[in-house]
Amino acid sequence: MSRFFTTPEQVGEKTIRIVDKQDIQHMTKVLRLREGDRIDISDCQRWEYQAEILEIDKEYVETLILDKQKFTSEPFTKVTLFQGLPKQGKMEVIIQKTVELGIHEVVPLFTDRTVVTDNKGNLSKKQERWQKVADEAVKQCKRGLIPRIGEALKFQQLLPLLDTFDLVLFPYENEEQRNIKTALRGLDQKPETVALIIGPEGGFSDREAELLKGTRAHCVTLGKTTLRTETAGMAALAMVMYELEL
Incomplete structure (x- = not known):
């Protein structure tokens, strides 16, 4: 139907x-x-x-x-993905698949290693296109809510927003010990809002990583292999949903 x-x-x-x-x-x-x-x-x-x-x-x-x-298909936990802007058409794939997995909001993020620019002022048109991708994906998977595609932020704009979330997860390729399961099972209560922060191709710079470690963000590993940016957000979201929703 x-x-x-x-x-x-x-x-x-x-x-x-x-x-x-x-x-x-x-x-x-x-x-x-x-x-x-x-x-x-x-x-x-x-x-x-x-x-x-x-x-x-x-x-x-x-x-x-x-x-x-x-609503029977909406998760209790609202997860926002702050996604380092990737090259080419990868953002559409990220949005489509994370919508299917239960994302609440996707916010594009400019970082030190982001290759994409907005010199021609085309980002607003891309955002409209990305929102349509979310609209189409949510109809296919029959969710109750249409996830929002937020306006792109610069990295420095992200930092003060992290205090508004119950939990902040920062998957980082140089983290070797703590994983998402450990971070989630160590909580006193189930979070209502979660932020996932994913870097672009090449990951976060050392400067950005140190700034994030100085916030409430939990630095975690996604496993022994290094994931592409278009895979990392999906994998992290799937892990969060498995631990908190299933």
């Missing part, structure tokens, strides 16, 4: 209206849905519904609520 997203304002007592033009086009032109067909709908806040299509118009699709449940 296909899943679509709306806002709480479009949810009535017995009906839900979908007004997003792209969703309407996808429903009618691609999926070829008709009156009487059933779909899943999320209000992007708390509830998910099973609904039956009552009416299809150029401007909206009206549906009848058949069932209402609280």
Whole structure:
């Protein structure tokens, strides 16, 4: 059953209206849905519904609520990935796969070794594209919320934000002892918010690593092999979700 997203304002007592033009086009032109067909709908806040299509118009699709449940596919822990900007199209793969794994937010990060620049002012267009990738991925895996793709930050802007998280994990290739399992099982209580900090190709500079070690961040290893930047975030997130959610 296909899943679509709306806002709480479009949810009535017995009906839900979908007004997003792209969703309407996808429903009618691609999926070829008709009156009487059933779909899943999320209000992007708390509830998910099973609904039956009552009416299809150029401007909206009206549906009848058949069932209402609280989100069942969203993790308790909200994980934010601060991802060192990679080259080429790797960011799209990172976003797609981490959305499937349960990420709450992805924030691109400029670091000392980031090769990507924004000299031509194209980053905002890329961010729009990355958000669409997240939108498409979340529909495929039928989550309740659409993860946000945040505005890119410089490394120095990241540091003061770390105090807002219950737990900060900093996977680092030069760490050899402490792993994510040890860091998570040593906690007094389950964190509601977790930050994962992943470097770009080439990793973090020595300067950045020392600055992170001076914060609340837990420096951890992801294993004996050195992972690519597009793999490290996925691996770290999967480990966190396994320990905290499964």
